[in-house]
């Protein structure tokens with residue numbers, strides 16, 4: 557029984573995927589915002605971010621940006637590959653989590669809970685802090 561519990565605990569403490577430096581742009585209710593963070597894949601194989609859930613907005617999507625002429629556009633994508641033993645940044649003007657039609661205002665200092673869903677690592681609950689881009693901390 558004890559051994560079983562140890563195995564179970566180890567299973568739920570899967571640290572193959574780590575999320576850090578998560579933040580969100582301030583925005584008003586009914587408008588859009590974006591979540592940014594860094595994903596670290598410490599496992600020996602690729603993993604894929606395949607979904608995202610949050611109660612904060614009507615719709616939550618994985619987006620990438622691309623340029624069309626001199627314009628920066630964005631579009632929804634189904635998944636993002638995080639290669640083995642590497643880091644991947646979700647950041648302004650690149651990949652981000654799009655929050656469409658916020659259910660409430662996001663003010664600086666607020667916290668936003670969301671869940672990232674990985675093909676191998678499963679669900680990861682993350683808390684992001686609302687702040688402006690380039691505020692002191694890195």
Ligand SMILES: [Cu+2]
Nearest residue numbers: 619630652654
């Ligand atoms: Cu977007």
